[in-house]
Amino acid sequence: MTTRATSDLLTLFAAAEGGWVSGEAISRSLGVSRTAVWKQVEALRTLGYLVEAAPRKGYRLIARPDLITPEEVRTGLATRRLGQVIEYRPAVGSTNDLAKELARQGAPEGLLVLADQQTAGKGRMGRSWATPPGAAIAMSVVLRPDLPPYLAPRITLAAAVAVAEAVRDATGLAAGIKWPNDVQIGGRKLCGILTEMEAEMDRVAFVVVGIGVNVGLRREQMDPAFRDSATSLALEGASGTRRAALVQAILLRLEQAYDDLLAGRFPHVLDRWRALSVTLGRPVRVLGVDGQVVVEGVAEQVDEEGALLVRDDGGRVHRVFSGEVSLRPA
Template identity: 35%
Template sequence: MDKMESTRDRLIQLLAENGDAYISGQALSEAIGISRNAVWKQMKELEKDGYQIEAKPRIGYRITKFPDKISSNTLKWGLETEWIGKTIIHHPSVDSTQAIGHQSARDGAPHGTIIVADEQTGGRGRMNRDWHSAKGKGMWLSLILRPKIPPTHAAQLTLLTATVLAEVLDQYDSINPSIKWPNDILINEKKTAGILTEMQAEQDQIQYILIGIGLNVNQTKDDLHQDIQSKATSLRIETDNEFSIKNIIQELLVAFEKSFDNYIEQGFLPIKKKWESYGFKMGKDIVIKTFKDIWRAPFLGISDDGALCTESKQGKSISLYSAEIEWFDE
């Protein structure tokens, strides 16, 4: 962050803390360490970015409205969290937020850092599949975590993230999300979000976990590539309404922080139960293909380490970590 960005970030923080009350130019000048004229110039730059600022002579300034566009400042405005999102890295366009996240984590970015972009030109999902990340149409972000848990528990955070995202979407009318194992969010049996978790660890200690989330928000059907129109959807397609991406990100961060803190205190069992309440095809037959065999068996839930619980061809309980699953009946 350069000096100008740091000054502007501090300025907005002070205005946000003051809420609807005015704060004088002199008070801002002294708090930030710049002249009153420099404060005025910063206010004009904020107005160019779409902030609505009310200024009264001899009384001071206040922000009456933030632009709905995504930036580190607009995301911090009104974000009621204790630790998540205190550092936000925003880019208009990146290859992928995961790539930026890895570099930021290696450079010492703190626990709870958010990397968010308006567009990803090289977004990817599980198994290195492409993820189409249209500009200004969806939520493309990565979250840096430095949890004090064993590396063997890292998969639990992927499942936690899926439940948080499902719960956030579930609050909107006409959206009934489900989670397809392990971490795709479906609406009406079409994919609308994916989660990619990557970890850097040494022996029994996690250095950092990077959780990437891609959510289709305001795409129309024409915005989706023709080859995925039958398999993918967006919140707008499903509801015929446009959504504030900024608000969804803030709602996600608040919900994630609460869920993560509860997980650290209470363990994985509450997350497991919640995941299974959203689980796609829970209790129903799925088709399982392995290298040697193919069979139908019921999807019975998930294990503590994220494995798919089902039955073998002989009817015995088994856990699968990798297999080709046919979820949809032809």
């Protein structure tokens, strides 16, 4: 069974909104025999879809599993460019590494790499990022912006805005952004974004935006070291969130923010970043990769190159390009 036929069948079921679709109608729409229709329904069942069949009525979809397969993500995807080509793996080392490899081989802008599980997921600053199967989103998008490298951090900020807004759209939860691009709920980390690029000194070859979201993770599935500082949508009360729907919402918001950025409307993206920020106006401490304190002060602003402006107690403003921010006890 081709994934295209699966997508088409799922689209028919989606259009019927839980109602019956006759075998004849399916046969006509897909251009296959009635026997082939039956085989495709069987294939769907194997994937975990609950499909009822009845004589003279046809078929109806009772329940869909929470998959992030290309079929699920394509069905109803509203983007124009992002996610039109999808590379899915049940398990992969790192979606970013696979996306970079495909980008080097010439993958088009908008290529989406999805995995149900990452066995060697990566976070910022050389850290690892856990993606247990069935409970999270691991996605990477290939972008080919016509930007000099020093402006590429704008994409990081745009991605954080996209994820925070998509989480708000899909769940109603009050997601916020910790500089530069952690998405948090109630001070706990819900999502990490790792943006990587290959570039000449004056132009970007490609950027890979990697997004990991904790969707259904229970506390005991988390690394003990992060249990107090991490959260998931399920832990915050949005336990029914379908992963494919959230992937679609993220792609749509990311495409909007990316289009704004390319069209010279980055100030608009930055305004939304500022509105969603949980960092600005707060006393912060910035630590480097080595764990040393880089600067302490008040996070006053984020500038057009993505740097955090921190005013220290002596009144001097520091431009911070890298590091881990924590809120400083007042």
